[in-house]
Amino acid sequence: MDTKVTTVIVNATKQGLTMKVGNRNCYSKLTSVKVGGQYKMQTDVNWTYQEFMLQDKAHSQNQLFISSDDCCDYERITIKENLDGSFDVHRELRHQFRTGNSIPERSTISSWRMWFHKLL
Secondary structure: OOOEEEEEEEEOOOOOEEEEEEEOOEEEEEEEEOOOOEEEEEEEOOOOOOEEEEEEOOOOOOEEEEEHHHHHHEEEEEEEEOOOOOEEEEEEEOHHHOOOOOOOOHHHOOHHHHHHHHHO
């Protein structure tokens, strides 16, 4: 079974963004996302926890952090900016986490998951 997921990071701001990977206060540059551009980030759900920092190229103090857990939960993360220039984030859940989806066949999920899903 493939345990890798792809999350699309969309830059809907008016400036380019630098994306760095790391944790705590130690980061290294991963990529740049131009205005109106996007980056398809592939992560493995079994990898160690990581943080991704998105930073405004012009104003490095304007930062946003996305975790590897966010990448597992969301298929698309769109970064917009507010009138004051701060980041506003819109996250779209992966299809399997959205409400209103049909319950998978009983044979495809364990009994405790079926029981838990009925509670929701």
